[in-house]
Amino acid sequence: MNQLSIVINNWNVRHYQHVFEVSERRACRAMGFGRASHRYQSRRDPEVELRMRLKELAEARVRYGYRRLHILLQREGWHVNHKRLYRLYCEEGLSIRTRSPKRRRACRYRSGRSDADGMNDVWAMDFMSDRLFDERPFRILTIVDCFTREALATAARTTFRAYQVIDELDRLARVRGKPRSIRVDNGPECAGRLLDQWAYLNKVELDFSRPGKPTDNAHIEAFNSRLRQECLNASWFLSMADARTRINNWRTDYNETRPHSSLGNLTPSEFASQLKETRKVA
DSSP states (O other), X not given: OOHHHHHHHHHHHHHHHHHHOOOHHHHHXXXXXXXXXXXXXXXXXXXXXXXHHHHHHHHHSTTOOHHHHHHHHHHTTOOOOHHHHHHHHHHTTOOOOOOOOOOOSOOOOXXXXXXXXXXXXXXXXXXXXXXXXXXXXXXXXXXXXXXXXXXXXXXXXXXXXXXXXXXXXXHHHHHHOOOSEEEEOSOTTTSSHHHHHHHHHTTOEEEEOOTTOGGGGHHHHHHHHHHIIIIITTOXXXXXXXXXXXXXXXXXXXXXXXXXXGGTTBOHHHHHHHHHXXXXXX
16 A cells, blocks of 8 residues: 555545544444554654755756756765655655657768767857847857867857857867867858858868758757756846856856766766876876
C-alpha cells in the first residue's frame, strides 16, 4: 500500500467516525483498514534544513532540474542520495514540466563537419534579441567555445554593426587566442565583407550553417536557450547598463558555477583548467 492510499484510508476512517458516530475499531473494520496502519506515525526525518536549502537553490536557479541541484548540494557538503533528493524535489512541488516537440521525421547533421578537438578549435557565434522594460529592443552577441563549453562573450548593444562584431572577436583573440573555425549563421552581421576579411587575415575559417537548419550550430542554440530561460525571461531590465550587468553576471555564473552534464558535471571553467593542467604535464 503506497503513501497516498494510507492517507486516503486514514481520512475515510475519521470521516466514518464523525458521520456515523462509531468507534475507531468499527470504522477500520468497515473500511478493511488495519488499526495499526491507521495509528502509525512516521518516524522519517522531516529533513527541514535540506528542504529549505533545496527550495532556496531552486528559487535562485529556476530552470535547474533535480540532478543539477543535487550537484550543487554535494558541492556544499550535503551527503544525500539522488533518489531521496528527487523525492523531496517532488514533494516540494519544484519539478518543471517542459513540453518537448515530437520528432516525426528522422534528421541528421550534415556530413563533413568535424568535432572540436581542443580549446579554441571551434567557436560558435550567434545573435539574440530582447527588450528593456519600456519595450526598447536590444541585441546580444553570444560566442561559445564548442569544446570547453565556455561562454566567451554575451555582449549586449542596442544595435550591432559588422565592425562591432570584429571588435569583440579581436578582444577575445587577445585574451585567449584565435580559433581555427567559427560556426555562424547567414545573418547580415556574419555574412558581410568585414567579417570575411577579418577571417581571411587571421586565418580563421567561417563555417556557415545551412539556411533553415539551426541544428548545424547546435552548441550555440543550446546555450542561447539556457540564456533565454535562466536570465532573459527571469529578468526585468531597467536600462542597457542594467542588462549588461545582469547578463554578464549570468555568464560568470554559467562558466564558474553551473555544472555541465556533457563535461562530467564540471563547470566549463573547471574543465578548461583541467585541460590546461593536462597539457602542462604532457
